[in-house]
Amino acid sequence: MALALHIDPDQLIQTLQDRPALSHKHHIHTRNAISSITPYSSRYSSQQEISKFKIPQDGAPADAVHQMLKDELDLDGRPNLNLASFVGTYMEREAEALMIENLSKNMSDADEYPAMMAIHARCISILSHLWGVQKGETAIGSATTGSSEAIHLGGLAMKRRWQEKRDAEGKDKSKPNIIMGSNAQVALEKFARYFEVEARILDVSEKSHYRLDPELVKKNIDENTIGIFVILGSTYTGHYEPVGEISKILDEFEKKTGIDIPIHVDAASGGFIAPFTHAQVGGPKWNFQLPRVKSINTSGHKFGLVYAGVGWIIWRDQSYLPKHLVFELHYLGGTEESYTLNFSRPGAQIIAQYYNLIHLGFNGFREIMENCLTNARLLSKAIEASGWYVCISDIHRKKGEHNFKGTKAAVFSAEDETSANYNAGLPVVAFRLSDEFKKSFPHVKQESVSTLMRVKQYIIPNYPLPPTAQATEILRVVVRESMSLDLLDRLITDLFAVTQQLMTTDAVDLAAFQPGGSNTVEKEHSITGSDHKHKNKAHKPIHRGVC
Numbered sequence: 001m002a003l004a005l006h007i008d009p010d011q012l013i014q015t016l017q018d019r020p021a022l023s024h025k026h027h028i029h030t031r032n033a034i035s036s037i038t039p040y041s042s043r044y045s046s047q048q049e050i051s052k053f054k055i056p057q058d059g060a061p062a063d064a065v066h067q068m069l070k071d072e073l074d075l076d077g078r079p080n081l082n083l084a085s086f087v088g089t090y091m092e093r094e095a096e097a098l099m100i101e102n103l104s105k106n107m108s109d110a111d112e113y114p115a116m117m118a119i120h121a122r123c124i125s126i127l128s129h130l131w132g133v134q135k136g137e138t139a140i141g142s143a144t145t146g147s148s149e150a151i152h153l154g155g156l157a158m159k160r161r162w163q164e165k166r167d168a169e170g171k172d173k174s175k176p177n178i179i180m181g182s183n184a185q186v187a188l189e190k191f192a193r194y195f196e197v198e199a200r201i202l203d204v205s206e207k208s209h210y211r212l213d214p215e216l217v218k219k220n221i222d223e224n225t226i227g228i229f230v231i232l233g234s235t236y237t238g239h240y241e242p243v244g245e246i247s248k249i250l251d252e253f254e255k256k257t258g259i260d261i262p263i264h265v266d267a268a269s270g271g272f273i274a275p276f277t278h279a280q281v282g283g284p285k286w287n288f289q290l291p292r293v294k295s296i297n298t299s300g301h302k303f304g305l306v307y308a309g310v311g312w313i314i315w316r317d318q319s320y321l322p323k324h325l326v327f328e329l330h331y332l333g334g335t336e337e338s339y340t341l342n343f344s345r346p347g348a349q350i351i352a353q354y355y356n357l358i359h360l361g362f363n364g365f366r367e368i369m370e371n372c373l374t375n376a377r378l379l380s381k382a383i384e385a386s387g388w389y390v391c392i393s394d395i396h397r398k399k400g401e402h403n404f405k406g407t408k409a410a411v412f413s414a415e416d417e418t419s420a421n422y423n424a425g426l427p428v429v430a431f432r433l434s435d436e437f438k439k440s441f442p443h444v445k446q447e448s449v450s451t452l453m454r455v456k457q458y459i460i461p462n463y464p465l466p467p468t469a470q471a472t473e474i475l476r477v478v479v480r481e482s483m484s485l486d487l488l489d490r491l492i493t494d495l496f497a498v499t500q501q502l503m504t505t506d507a508v509d510l511a512a513f514q515p516g517g518s519n520t521v522e523k524e525h526s527i528t529g530s531d532h533k534h535k536n537k538a539h540k541p542i543h544r545g546v547c
Contacts, residue, residue, distance in 0.1 A: 013049070039067035082459045083477045083491075086235070086269050086302045090482040095355045098348070099307070105347035107143065110336045116347045119354045126357055128314050130275045131296055132289040139288075140321055141314030142340050143300075143350050147268035148187035149341050150297035150313035151229070153325075154264040155191040157295060157315065158227035160322040161262075171223075179220055180229040181212035182466035183236050188229050188266065197226065203468040209402065210234065210392065210465060211241045218249055227262045227294075232270030232286060236465060236474070237393045238428030240270060244284025247292040262294040262320075268311075269426050271298025276366040277373060282399065282424030288316045295320065300353045303369065305360075305481060310349035368481050369427075373419045375488050376427035376479040382492050383429070388437045388499050392465075392474055393430040394423045427479040432472060444502045446473055452498040458491065 042064035044050055050068055079089035091099075102116070110117045120143055128139035144150045159176055166173035177198035180188050184201070192199035202216040211234055221228075228250070230241045243265060250261045265286065267274070274281050287293060293316065300310035315321045327338045360368070373395060380396035383389040387407045394402050399422055433446050450462035460477055464470040477491075 039064040044068050077459050078457055080482050080487075081457050083483075084459045084461045086299070086478050086480075087308050088301055088303075088305050088480060088482075089307075090480075091305065091307055091352065092359075095306075095352050095359075098355055099352050100348075102348045102351050103346070106344050107347045107350065108338075108344045113347065116351065120347075120350050123312070123350060123354050123357065124314060127271075127298070127312055128288070128316075131271070131287040131314065132285070133316055134288060137288075137317040139314055139316055140318040141312060143345075143353075144297075144311040144313055144340055145309060145342055145345055146301065146311040147185075147266065147297050147299040148190070148311070150311040151187045151264075151266055151268075152191045152195070152341060153313045153339070154266075154295040154297055154315075155188075155197070155227070155229070156195060156325060157321055158262055158264060159195060159197060160324050161320070162226040164322065164324075175224045176226045177222075177224050178226050178229060179212075179217060181208075181231065181234075181241065182468070183210055183212070183234045184229060184231060185235050185266070185268070188231075198224075200225075204466050205469060209239045209394070210237045210469060211239045212246070214242060214245050214249055217246055218253075221250070221253060221261055223257070223259050225259075225261050227264055230263050230265050232265055232267035232274060232281070233426040233428075235269075236476070237430040238395065238426035239393070240274070240281050240286070240425055242283070243281070243286040243293065244290065247284075247290045250292055261292075263290070263292045265293055265296045267296050268299045269302045271296060271312075272300075272303035272305075272365070273369050273372075273426060274424070276362065276369045277419045277424070278366075278370065279373075279399075279419035279422065279424040300349065303372075303480075304353055305356050305368070306349050306352045309346055310353055370419055372427035372479050372481060372483070373422075375483055375485065376429055376477075377422065378485075379429050379477060379479065379488060379492065380431070383431055383495065386496065386499075388434060388496075389431045390434045391429060391431045392472070393425065393428050395419075395425040395427070397423055399423055429477045429479065430474045431476075432474050441503050443506070446475065448502055449495075449498060450475060452501065453495065456494050456498070458494065 039061070042060055044060060044064055050065075050072075082089070105113050105116055107116075107120070123143070124139065124141045128141065133139045142153075144153065155178065158178070162176060163173045175198065176196075177200050178192055179200050179202065181204050182201050183204045189199050189201070191197070200220050202213060202220060204210045204213060207213075212230060217228065228246060230243050230246055232240050232243065234241070243263065247263060250263070254260050265271075270281075274286060280286075284290075287296060295313065295315045297311060297313045298304065300306045300312060301308045304310070304312075321339060325339050329336050329338050356365075377396040380391045380393065384391055384396075384404060385407055390404050397403075399420075402423065433444070433449075437444070447462045450460050453460050460475050462473055462475050465472045465474060479488075483491075
């Protein structure tokens with residue numbers, strides 16, 4: 001008998017479960033049962049699978065369903081070891097308790113939950129002052145479901161202001177464009193595509209530190225440029241883009257042409273890091289202290305230390321939020337203004353954000369962010385000292401130094417140093433195999449490091465840098481609050497052990513162990529993306545930023 005080349009496990013299990021002779025003995029008496037002695041004695045234990053794609057006719061005991069789903073979710077990775085993500089995975093018990101107590105509150109019901117809305121307004125005020133709102137300005141903003149929504153709102157405001165100005169001048173408004181680097185997270189390009197704005201995606205390079213290149217900005221702005229997306233913390237390498245330098249370029253352009261081009265700062269991660277760290281952004285101002293910066297967004301669920309589900313968008317003054325985008329609603333007995341893309345959204349995260357701001361205070365946030373950067377520097381120095389890896393990120397290098405100087409270069413830390421002694425950036429470690437390593441062990445694939453670390457439960461992505469730099473693949477670790485020194489020690493030990501294992505092994509094809517190698521029914525019913533090897537063949541490629 002010939003061996004099958006493909007087996008559908010769901011169909012096979014269904015076939016083996018079809019036992020007509022036994023149906024009268026077992027199924028008739030149990031199929032409608034809604035009680036059980038233990039969660040594992042329900043019909044879902046051995047007689048039936050949990051329905052995957054259609055609602056079942058009959059229900060099942062709560063404890064049984066809870067246990068079955070819990071067991072299936074055990075197959076997920078451990079959130080704290082997901083070193084690919086910027087999203088926080090830890091909150092204090094008191095914050096969690098507040099969230100649970102307020103899970104049912106809806107941000108759209110402002111008239112019903114005035115205390116929660118007051119807390120929302122306080123968060124807006126705290127963030128606007130943290131970001132340097134100027135005297136005489138009335139900052140305005142809102143919580144969002146995340147930075148993606150916030151970025152779209154910031155972009156829409158720039159587009160509408162540009163359109164209104166073109167209308168007033170009697171000029172054509174059919175060809176708006178927006179500037180961003182090719183390192184931009186996908187949300188920025190989504191804005192351009194969804195809201196019909198030409199995305200001028202500028203190449204990044206080693207020379208520009210893999211971030212938006214000011215020289216290319218000069219060459220690509222014109223009267224149809226609605227604004228510049230400047231990123232305070234690239235998802236690829238953690239570098240801050242030079243907001244101050246780009247602001248000066250736009251000031252000079254306005255002097256020559258009279259054209260006023262605004263900046264929106266995408267501070268999804270950096271908005272909760274730069275204000276607190278001693279390094280700040282390493283140089284010129286980046287926030288509302290620069291008149292050119294009209295709006296800023298951030299993710300509360302990243303370094304705002306809240307669980308997933310909250311972002312923030314703030315305009316420096318209410319005059320920069322076009323009235324055309326504001327809706328007056330008469331809903332549930334009250335009148336309110338709405339200028340978000342989503343209507344109903346959870347309020348618990350807003351309460352948790354306020355808890356963090358009040359509980360930690362400025363000094364508490366500073367200590368956490370400095371700790372993250374300290375641990376990221378230690379990880380960077382350790383892996384470079386091995387000689388096996390080189391870092392693309394540079395927060396561990398002395399301020400103004402950006403290139404690797406070899407394993408013999410001084411890597412020791414001073415006792416009283418802070419982030420101000422080093423290059424500013426996110427606590428991100430982006431690294432690759434060194435040239436010497438590749439020469440000595442040509443059979444070792446960098447992707448294999450990611451795969452074998454996954455076996456040890458760490459999720460460390462391996463992916464190419466943006467177009468024009470995509471020949472270089474990087475491994476990346478995001479050092480969050482929950483990365484303790486003890487866990488960091490374990491990570492370094494395991495990374496070195498995996499690397500040594502690959503060095504002492506003959507050439508082995510690890511393709512069978514790569515994530516995504518197997519297919520499931522769920523995957524066939526879901527939306528799938530393109531392999532990174534083919535992503536730049538699209539007419540307008542979407543660049544994958546792991547965030």
